[in-house]
Amino acid sequence: MSLVVSKSLPVVVRPSEPVTTATKIMLSPMDKILSNVAVRALLAFEIPIHEPAETIKRGLSRALVYYYPIAGRLAAAADGDIYINCTGEGVTFISASANYAMKEIMSSVDQHPPDVPATAVLLELTANYSAQGVSRTDPLLLMQVTMFSCGGFIVGVTWNHALADGFGMAEFLQAVGELARQLPKPSVVPVRWDESAQVMPPSLLAACYQIARCLPLPNIVEQNITIPWSLIRHIRGDTDGQTCSCTMFEAVAAVLWQCRTRTVMCDDRPDAPTVLYFWVNARKYMGAKDGYYGNCITTNMAVAKIGTVANGDIMDVVGMIRRAKEQIPEQFNKDADMAIGDQLSHWQAGYDNALMLTSWRNLGFEDVDFGGGKMARVMSTCLILISSCQCAWCAYLAKGN
Template sequence: MGSVSASSKTLTFRVTRQKPELVRPAKSTPRECKLLSDIDDQEALRIQIPFIQVYRNRDDPGINESRRRSDPVKVIREAIAKALVFYYPLAGRLREGPGRKLMVECTGEGVLFIEADADVTLEQFGDAIQPPFPCLEELLYDVPHSGGILHCPIVLIQVTRLRCGGFIFALRMNHTIADGVGIAQFMNAVGEIARGASAPSIQPVWQRELLYARDPPRVTCTHHEYEEVVVDTKGTIVPLDDMVHRSFFFGPAEVSALRKSIPLDLSHKCSTFDILTAFLWRCQTIALQYDPNEEVRVICIVNARFKFNPPLPQGYYGNAIAYPTALTTAGQLCEKPVGYAVELVTKAKRVVTEDYMKSVADLMVIKGRPRVTLVRTYLASDVTRAGLNEADFGWGKPVYGGPAEGTVASFHIPFKNKKGETGRVVPIFLPGLAMDRFVNELENFFLSHNVRPHFRRTTSRL
């Protein structure tokens, strides 16, 4: 049993944790070895990704009296064990074979689970129910020796009861096993079982062979995302010793202003993600003050499930994402109107096809699973339709559900603000002075379009 005081500039609370335990599948599961796909085991995905779901203890007509009095820790722990019968690879451990090929040894050892209590109410969080979360390291404790890619638990879950009767469900998963859609699918399966279902409504599908490299492998598309970029020591160096993490809410007024700033024909054919990503890429490039001749990039993470013919099976929870990339110079991006950046973003996304995905898988095998290039790159991911804000364990849907932080990637996260406006929150991670310039750039744009932005002032310095 551990006790720790957690604090931020705006909030201080105490978290008491029970000893971490392993939750195993509720029934016997197959003991076998399952290969990951050649999309799964690329270098960019060999990370742990954290998610957080925040729940009220609401007197909702849809929540019966017995459920309101139930212990969410007990309910969720039991539901995880039952869900792992269907998602049994998650209870195994990753191994690495020849050619750095990853596989899951389905051992049934279980996922890590932590029971905790926090001496704080949900109301005390105020505007902080979005990244950066105060004291995230206490709401999702990094159990020593648990965060590796190989020979470690694939999933870590902490359920923290709040003093008001609400609770926080935090999850960390090895990204090589699942993408955002797959992780949401698992969480929703746990939720369905917690609410009394005997099985998930969407059965999990492994079938990683659908994204194996071809034989023989052959790169048939251009992949700027995996190009090795040489960093010129004379170029712009981004300082990493004073990084600031902030989130920005973009509602209907902000999106409308952005659409009015680009040609009408372009506005009609681009998504909210396209225009917001293009705008934020441009603002970040201005804020970082790159040399005008330096090459800059934007990477849009694309869900490729429906790019296949036929589409990947419903229930496929492996990584089915691509990293299409657009390139230009800092000078062109900053000097030209936002529409220029929007066209680059939409053009980049269009290259993702079934052949493109097969070409990526082949490139992984041929080139030894290279990293995604992040030099002078803005990386954006749309999780508004991933289902991360849908998990209902019996206490209703979360007031926030999505990534726990935004560092390398800027996630577009569905969010409803205190005014009831539905929009998206986007975490941004920049050096301190660059963040000041970034905020000024945003505010100047929206004020010039008669929109008073309501950007949250809370920051987290790392």
């Protein structure tokens, strides 16, 4: 399809009121690890609202009063330590319109030809950093609101990962929606610095650092993969009101891990290891305060033989993933260094068959409402890396229901 997106010139949105609070916000160790990574999310809304771009821009300006660090810039102290300088310089905002109905765009993303990357369409719906990547002088957040001929609209948000993880950005966008709907203040009081959320075992930080060094991924081929609901329900045993045998994430991760392992496996190496890494919201394990929107994530892995994953029963693969999830709380115990050290040694050993997953379900994006009801779909770039290390980063695209 020939998508034409007409974009206005970028404008700067600043806090709607003067901010007289702290001028310097320290970054947590995890924030610093991710400070060179840009994240992109798109929220699709089917029900029209009055002047979407102007309505959301007003809500954004009001939200920056409460989330004032987002209007700042990254800076470095004399010792090289990175922090957010609360300059109030603002964020970038673009108003746009497209020449198709939104359902046509979504259909093209879901059913794109193999030689046409789905993200070629999605990139038109977001404001993006330069090809050279994120710099300290760039705004910490970019937003684009694209209106479609049907009246629906998509809010595309791009941000420096040092600012927030997915849960934190969903919290901020909920606040933008609440203020766009003329609520007097956000329902959640934001917290940008939380001492309790900064305490992570050094070995766990080291493991996360080694993995995060792969981001952004080089030499990638971008794909959009749809897993049928019928397959997910079959794996979960979700029929006739029966109790589901696994979570949505476990079912989807098992399918992706097994299918990809079958694709890359060599018949003469069935006993070689295959690794599944996944990122997890760690707020409940770290005791973070309500409203904390900095990075509060951890990672864990499931390891198995290639032949076991590729040829085994799908429920056995689900079981491997579940056991890896159950080990996550142990990472924060005082005796966790040995287990985390094993994880780090596995990564440093350079497994040549690793899959990295992150799920965007249940982060709070589904609760964002700018005035016409909650979103119909949240999307992000889904990256499949075809390279010597055979690594991948997949964002699970979640429907609103």
